[in-house]
Amino acid sequence: MTDETTSHDTPADEAPQATAEAHATANGGSDERVAKLEAEVGSLKDQLLRALAEAENIRRRAEREREDTAKYAVSKFAKELLAVADNLRRAVEAVPAETREADQAVNNLLTGVEATERQLLAAFDRGGIQKMEALDKPADPNFHQIMAEIEGTGKAPGTVVQVYQPGYTIHGRLLREAMVVVAKGGEAPKVDTSA
Template sequence: MNADSNTSKNPDPRDAATQPGPGAPSPEAAAGETAPASEPPAEPVSLDDDRVAQLEGEVAGLKDQLLRAVAETENVRRRGEREREETSRYAVARFAKELVGVADNLQRALTAVPAEARAADEALNNLMVGVEATERQLASAFDKFGVKKLDSLGKAFDPNFHQVVMEVEATGKAAGTVVQVLQEGYVIHDRLLREAMVAVAKQGDGQGHVDTTA
């Protein structure tokens, strides 16, 4: 038997491996299944000039509204902080106004007792020492909460802080100068708590009276 017949009877196994089996898809079909279908490119949206201008106007309007809202929110926050600060600073104003009357009475008690009487009576002196300590403690509490006594004596009359009770002649001071404090005035921080009652120097003859109006 010759070689050609042997070859036909015994096919090369490599040829069988390269041949598709029964029911197997062809390479062309397999390539068609795995390759994605290409999509046509999206067409750009065209806007006319009027539409563009309208959209730009709407954006500008929304931006303006946003800025206004932010500004208003900031104003409300600052106003709230200022109101809280003022409430905190002046919360004791009414109470302090009542206490300045106590300070007046303590001062009257101290000025009513002369030094000679205190030196002659030990018990009275001890009592006055206690009153002085009470006055100092009250003054310290006033200072802690921003309550301060007005410095009026020798100053020019100020209708915002002084109430003129009388005018005094021949004082040697310029007209309108405070020459006597009859009742001390007080402020709490920068706000008037109680005006001072004062006497002021009177103007010379023929010059009328000091203008005590605000």
């Protein structure tokens, strides 16, 4: 019986060769598996970097929106206060200079109105609200509402020649358009350059 079992067994010199082949096959399989795992790690790393970049973009966008909200949250309130500034200016301009000089009580009252106007404008300035200067500048439909056109002003067409109501911006963004009158189209006045 021992002879039979020996004839079916692998000879001793063939055993190391079979083990080497099995090891090579196993290594080939593990190299392939390592390559797959490295590819998966690379893909996951790419996804992670993209997710981190997206999270950073969302954070920046939220920060910008928070800053904008803080800057422009008072816009409606500020717009309502512009009417107060307009009325204070109208009160000062409604009294002729002669009346102001002749009546000390009127002069004192107007001095108080002017002081109130200055305080309001200083508060506007601290809040980022600026009055736009429109007079003698080209009309801009983004900032000016043209109420009328006047001929014979001697100014280039489209130049603001009168301001009915001043315009304001808040942190550089339009708060209220200026209501203006502009020089009517036609030929721009010629400037004499010979002198």
